[in-house]
Amino acid sequence: MADQKTLPPGLREFSLAGKTALVIGAEHPAGGVAAITLAEAGANVMLAAQDVGAEEALGLAAKAAQATGVKAVVRMQRAAIRADLAATADRAVKDLGGLDILVTALDTPLYAPFEATDDSAYDRVMDENFKSVWMAYQEVGRVMLNRGGGSIVTISHVMAERGVPNAALYCAAQGAVRNLVRAAALEWARRNLRINLLECGWIEEPGSPALAPGEFGERLVKYLPYRRLLKPEEIAGALLYLASPASSFVTGEAVAVDGGLLCRV
């Protein structure tokens, strides 16, 4: 936990001392970074994961969060199941004493030619990338509204803003999340509950097509303004800015952490 006594007075709004955060998707690299970042800034954290087999990654992230001196608890749930989300939100309040911050890091891509994607691909991509976020806003948002509001940050991808071949469904789901953030933010703007998006550039993480051998990864890296992939921990600053009272006049917006990639197009 941050030593509040040595915190410069100019950073007071960035401190999360006494706050409670729920991170859904903490088994993903970006979600794990989010949990540790919030803990470092002083928040007690619940790390929720949905992937079977994610327990190990989750446990490591929880340990790192606990090492900062805050309370960190883990929870396994299914992301697009309403009853699970409602129970997760209740548990966060019960176990940690509040719920001021929600981070969703549920982004799960699918790369396949458009005409080859079938109905089951549609259901999976929309459930994992859009329905899960929509439902989390409803179920966790309800609890946050009842408790006086807070801040929601959804971690997504710059593909929310542009099209990419072989990723039509994923781009559509990301675009849906982008505009959900705008509309839901407007409804909750006067109830002290803010929602913003953190759009990542191409992250260095297992399973990324950018790391697969071949032409795509090689040409992509040369195209990126920084000539390298984004490390998950490089989203920490934007995550803390959006999650904390430092951004209290920002809602319905997106901040891209992409080294300038969106300037190109």
Place this chain on the structure above:
Amino acid sequence: MILDRFKLDGKVAIITGGGRGLDRAMAVRFANCGADIVAAARTLDQLNETKALVEAAGRKCQIVPTDVGRSAEVNAMVAAAIKEFGRVDVMVNNAGIGEDSFGKSIDQITDDEWRRGMDVNLSSQFFCARAVIPHMLKAGHGKIINVASGYGLRGGKHNYMYACSKGAVLQLTRSLALTYAENNIQTNCIVPGIFPHNEAMMKFFKGGKFIPIGRPGNDEDVGPLAVFLAAEASNHINGELIIIDGGGLAGGVIPTGVAPGNPA
């Protein structure tokens, strides 16, 4: 530790603007995060108060009288900052005019008003970037923060010079960002919504009641964002427009305060 990466200890920031609004809030905030300040403006009356506030926070403040719309004066200002501190880590291009000048019909606006507005709001940002970039290249790092406006993204009735100059600032941001991405110089843009700086503006914007969040911005809202963009915590953010407007640009296709329902 993430909070350490927001600190500005030992950094030097040039901030343009006459000490009336955002610039003072940013200067004091930067000082409270450990930075020394160079304040550059043409009108100096209120900069002494900024200087006192920065010094009360335990940091140095150099005031350099500058007409930022004139490149020779900008070059001299940056040279003075380098002479005093030996470095410029952060350049905040905030100076601007005309935020309260809407309402004049197009035939009433003189060539001089148009040109002076473009000089102060747009050219100044180009001149300042041009003057600091060689120093940032030499140092191997730098942060340029341009201040635009929601009017850089939307039109306004009788709003010409202001909307055009602020829109161009977004483009200046993007091109600087791409050009110096590999030199560890990040250029980003703060896009404030309605921040009334006097009673007339507050009246013109009806107290901000049409802003989704329910209030207008105040200068203190921008301080933490400026710190974030000046600090190491934002090193992978580049060419980004960060909109700080209480939800204004998230909506806009219906009036604030009402919502459509299904017909009976």
